Amino acid sequence: MKPGKNIDELCYPFIYEVSSLCDFEVITDELCGHIGAILSQLPTNMSDIAQDLDQLQPLTFHLNGSIRGRLAIEENDLVWLHERFAHYRNEVSGRINGFVLPRGAIPIPQLHLARSAAKKAVRLMVRVEQEGKTIPMVLPRLCNLMCNFFFTLTLVINQRRGFDETPFVSKSYGYPSNPD
DSSP, X not given: OOOOXXXXXXXXXXXXXXXXXXXXXXXXXXXXXXXXXXXXXXXXXXXXXXXXXXXXXXXXXXXXXTTTSOOOOOHHHHHHHHHHHHHHHHHTTTSOXXXXXXXXXXXXHHHXXXXXXXXXXXXXXXXXXHTTOOOOTHHHHHHHXXXXXXXXXXXXXXXXXXXXXXXXXXXXXXXXXXXX
């Protein structure tokens, strides 16, 4: 496939590439959209979270172009996100010690979708590197941290709302410690 002559029929210049790099750019675009949806549905009394997501959203578009174009993510971006992550993790310390079912009112589902999109971005960077392009480690580190940040925000928002998480105990992993 290749683009036709009508520019209106081309959504992205690289859309017909046969590479994981284009897929990475598409998923990070989706991730940026998820963050926008979260921002639009965040309760007004959670301005601290809104402010952090407002700063994180453009970082996602910087992430998007940092492989094909110039690296636009810096160590300082990770330092900032680590600080915000630690802040929220402290807010919910002791609340959850394992997996939970992804439940809660809006924007909790959107945060879980953003979390999943960040994981997909990491997986696509693995493929892009496998295809021969060097990936600066600051990029997958950011995506992994974003994934954990989004999950922690679900716990924070649910806690602030008084919503109890539903623990998930896998039948595939983690057997009971008492074999009786």
